[in-house]
Amino acid sequence: MSLLQVVARHATRPWTRAFASESLPPATSGVYKVFDRAAKRKQRDRAVSRDAGVGSRTVDYVRDEVADRMMERLLDIKRKFNTIVDLGSGPGHFSKLLEPEKTRKVLMIDSSKTTLNRDRDEEFEVEVERVHADEENLLDVLPRNSQEAIVSCLSLHWVNDLPGVLVQIKEALKPDGLFLGAMFGGDTLFELRTALQLAEVDREGGISPHISPMTDTKDISNLLSRAGFTLLTVDIDEVRVGYPSMWELLEDLRDMGESNAIVGRRHFLHRDTLAAASAIYKELHGNEDGSVPATFQIIYMIGWKPSLNQPKPLERGSAQTNLKDVL
């Protein structure tokens, strides 16, 4: 009898506790899961397949712009590489801009096969190799200490374990190897986030996540140094795009493959809430000409894998010139 009671107690405990804690299954890797990577891959696959890629190509503007600005930063680095790894390359927004003076070859890695192969027929100026692999398990495809440079243009915002991926990037690099990245910052799509939140509160009396939690700018340098990078450069930039209304923004985001992929997200938005959000978006953030803006905040980051022959900052207090005299 007593044994039965013990068994019964053990059997019921996890069941009742499931109500109290979050309803998600415990993450197997020990990392808290924010994003549904499988859903994200499907969304990106579909975005490229829709209308034979016409929609997907139409909405390249954000990524092309950011790839362009990231290329300026790469050109500032006076070094020629043998191979550059483009992590989360998509169809190759950044890789397309690479020139033979900068690298011999580019290795594109992406978790969505159709996105990766979208522009297979287009001419790239350097040799291209495409690898279909998950960015979260980078070390499965790249050996440690093997790469001269790894770049990532707007793909790290769907990664669950950002500190872990940064560590993997550092591990895959050779000493004195370069990491150059661009990712969406916390202010990205704040207009849409606020409009949807206000609409949900007013119409339904509660809110649910529709826009991803994105990395705060001030956390990035901490993350990079925690991952073991040195000589860090982090800067922020914004790309503001005007749309006729919220509806075109939503459609473009979908075609970019950037639909909501938060674990436990609601899979629909009530049409009343959507209509309310579009009205609020316009009044709260709208431009004078009737269009609405959408902000994409971009964090650019540069880090180097430590090496013995790297320039190091001089010891504090060892300067010969007073900074006051220079400024």
Place this chain on the structure above:
Amino acid sequence: MQTAKTSTTPLRQLALHSTTTCSSHATIYGKCMLAAYTDVRKDSCKQEFEKFGQCLREAVCLPRGDKESIF
């Protein structure tokens, strides 16, 4: 806007009418939310939304022939 006009999926209809046919009601609702946005709770702008919603329902549910005569 071109895409909104040339398609007739329910969502596109909603997009179209919320920005054209019912834009005046949308503005009234939006202004109400703008005035209240520091302290929004459920149904803060209920009356304003009801008019907006009513307008949308009428616009979206028009029979096909009527719809074509409007645009």
